Amino acid sequence: MRVLLVSRSHADEAYLHKALRENAHSLQATHDLHDARYVASLDAFDAIVIVALEPDAVATLCALLPEFGRQPGMPAIIVVLAQATAPERACILRAGADACLVQPYSFIELHERMVALHRLAAREGAAGDGAASMSLRLDALTHELVEDGKRVTATSREYLLVECLLRQANSPxxxxxxxxxxxxxxxxxxxxxxxxxVSRLRRKLAGKSFAAQIETVSRYGYRLTTSSATR
Structure with missing residues (x-):
């Protein structure tokens, strides 16, 4: 998943940065909500994790979160607060957050909520998604590429590269x-x-007779296709 992490807390940022990277997510970080809004407008993210521990965090978030909800791809928004009353958490959720956690929080819960929200969004958008025609999929638990029962182990970078290609399957x-x-x-x-x-991935896919192929698009980049799509 492509994740945008927003945090002014160096300790929390370092902890979440390490934990999210270890779970094979492509991560970009920023320290300011206004900067995050600009970054999110330039690149599509699957999730935005906002750690807001300042005393005025609730009021600021309730004002700015509607802007994040209008970003490309409608990313899942997860907010972490230092403390908050039930009405304050309700305000955060009404403003556009999909989940609101309060310290001390569990990274496992944060991560599973983020993945579940992404899974739901992917299911809802599958009908019009080019990836729906791909037999290739990613197993987030084992970091493997899977196609019709065949499996290939991928490194973290290989996994992320295929994930990026799958987001625009059959397109450059x-x-x-x-x-x-x-x-x-x-x-x-x-x-x-x-x-x-890409060369290493091609060898792995060919070695297991995968139908999915990574094609070179001259002077531009690459495209992930199935053998049937290339005919």
Whole structure:
């Protein structure tokens, strides 16, 4: 999943950054809600996690959250507060949050809520989604690529790259978009790194006789297709 983390708390940011990365999510972080709103308008995210521990956090969020609800792809919005009364949590939810947690919170619960919301959104959008025609899918628990009972183990970067391609299945995806998604922790990624990763994935898919293929789109990037889509 593509996740935007918003937090002014260095401790919470470091903890969530590490935990989300370890769960194979493509992560981008920012410290300011206004910056986060701008970042979310430029790139599609599956979830936005907002850690707001300031005393005036509820009032600020109730004013700004409707803006996040209008972002591309309608990402799931999860808010973490230092403390809040029931009416304050209700205000956060009415403003557009999909979940509101209060410290101390469980990362496992936060993560499972985020995944469940994403699963629901994917199910609702499957009818018009190009990925619906793909037999290839990702197993988030084992970090494997799965197709008709066949399985291939993927590294974290391989998993993220395929996830990015699946978001626009059967359509070209720009190389720089793949870099932002699969290398969110690095600013200076050589395009040859993408080529090497794709070559490795192609060997893995071919070795298991997967129908899914990663095609090169000249001077642009790559496209994930099925063998039937290429005929």
């Amino acid at each position: 995806v720009a190389r720089d978009q793949l870099i932002r998604y699969a290398w969110p922790d690095r600013d200076d990624v050589d395009p040859s790194s993408v080529n090497l990763l």
